[in-house]
Amino acid sequence: MAHHARVGRDEDAGSALEAAIRDLLATRAAAATICPSEAARKVALERGSAEEDAWRPLMEPARMAARRLVDRGEVEVLQRGRVVDPATAKGPVRIRRVR
DSSP: OHHHHHHHHOTTHHHHHHHHHHHHHHTSOTTOEEOHHHHHHHHHHHTTOOSTTTTGGGHHHHHHHHHHHHHTTSEEEEETTEEEOTTTOOSOOEEEEOO
C-alpha cells in the first residue's frame, strides 16, 4: 500500500501523465479517444509498479492532467460522445485530440 501512495503523490506525476496522454493519443487514429485510466496505467507501469492496482491513485491526477491539456487547447474531454467541461464533469470521461 505504501507504494501506491508514493506513486500517486510524486511531484512529477502530472507531467508524466500529460506525456502519457499525448503518447497514447499519438498512437491512435485522429478521432480516437482514450480513458484517463490508460494514462494512469501507463505511468504506473513506467514507474515499475508490479502491483495490479497501482494505477488507481493516479486516476484523479490523470483527470487533472487532462484538464491542463484542455486549458492549453491540446485535447478535449468527452462524456457520452459530447465535449464537456472537465472541471465539472462527473463520472467516466474520454479524452481526444482537439478537432
